[in-house]
Amino acid sequence: xxxxxxxxxxxxxxxxxxxxxxxxxxxxxxxxxxxxxxxxxxxxxxxxxxxxxxxxxxxxxxxxxxxxxxxxxxxxxxxxxxxxxxxxxxxxxxxxxxxxxxxxxxxxxxxxxx
Amino acid sequence: xxxxxxxxxxxxxxxxxxxxxxxxxxxxxxxxxxxxxxxxxxxxxxxxxxxxxxxxxxxxxxxxxxxxxxxxxxxxxxxxxxxxxxxxxxxxxxxxxxxxxxxxxxxxxxxxxxxx
Numbered sequence: 001x002x003x004x005x006x007x008x009x010x011x012x013x014x015x016x017x018x019x020x021x022x023x024x025x026x027x028x029x030x031x032x033x034x035x036x037x038x039x040x041x042x043x044x045x046x047x048x049x050x051x052x053x054x055x056x057x058x059x060x061x062x063x064x065x066x067x068x069x070x071x072x073x074x075x076x077x078x079x080x081x082x083x084x085x086x087x088x089x090x091x092x093x094x095x096x097x098x099x100x101x102x103x104x105x106x107x108x109x110x111x112x113x114x
Numbered sequence: 115x116x117x118x119x120x121x122x123x124x125x126x127x128x129x130x131x132x133x134x135x136x137x138x139x140x141x142x143x144x145x146x147x148x149x150x151x152x153x154x155x156x157x158x159x160x161x162x163x164x165x166x167x168x169x170x171x172x173x174x175x176x177x178x179x180x181x182x183x184x185x186x187x188x189x190x191x192x193x194x195x196x197x198x199x200x201x202x203x204x205x206x207x208x209x210x211x212x213x214x215x216x217x218x219x220x221x222x223x224x225x226x227x228x229x230x
Contacts, residue, residue, distance in 0.1 A: 036221075043118070043205060043221035090157060099170055100145060100209060100216035104157035 002027040004091045006105035014113050019063075019078040021108045023091030026072065033074040034092040034102065035065055044090065050074060051096075061085070086112045116140065118222035120206050126228045127196055135191045135225045139208030145216060146189050147209075148181060151224070152202035163189065164211060196229045203227070
């Protein structure tokens, strides 16, 4: 079975500082990987995804993530945090073959301080 | 175009009552998914439908939970004899399916269910 682990349920950064949200996956074969963002009282919005090809993936709002097979990681980064980035972020995994159901991590609440 | 819509946005019910939650997927999306988001369990997959195939019900937590998808479009998630532990936000998502590949899942805003 596939799973993802997000280290740190709460992360706080200063505006303008680097954002780093960690995600590690467990899978017998490299899966497809996703980062979603959820703003208060809203549904999930896809930030970026890794399926095949380039391991550095760029997403919306200046976010990017790098798939590292050797570390089974897919950490999310943004060079400079903005107040509007405050939200909850979920890493998710799905198998490359078969169905499309997503398995989510427990989420990381990002707080951006002045 | 319109996104995934869900109704009601909030539902408060009494323990033991049945509830129905509705999801309208994006037009043309053949795959539809239900997830549950709760404080104790995080985001959990419940069920998904793809076209005319038998649904994958592997995430339904008990036989009190069921879902239908009529005409390949609208879906209804039904919870019978609700319990307090059913309190959660129920999220619906849809995606297209092309060339034997699933595309991105688009999520609705969710239905917040509170069981008193």
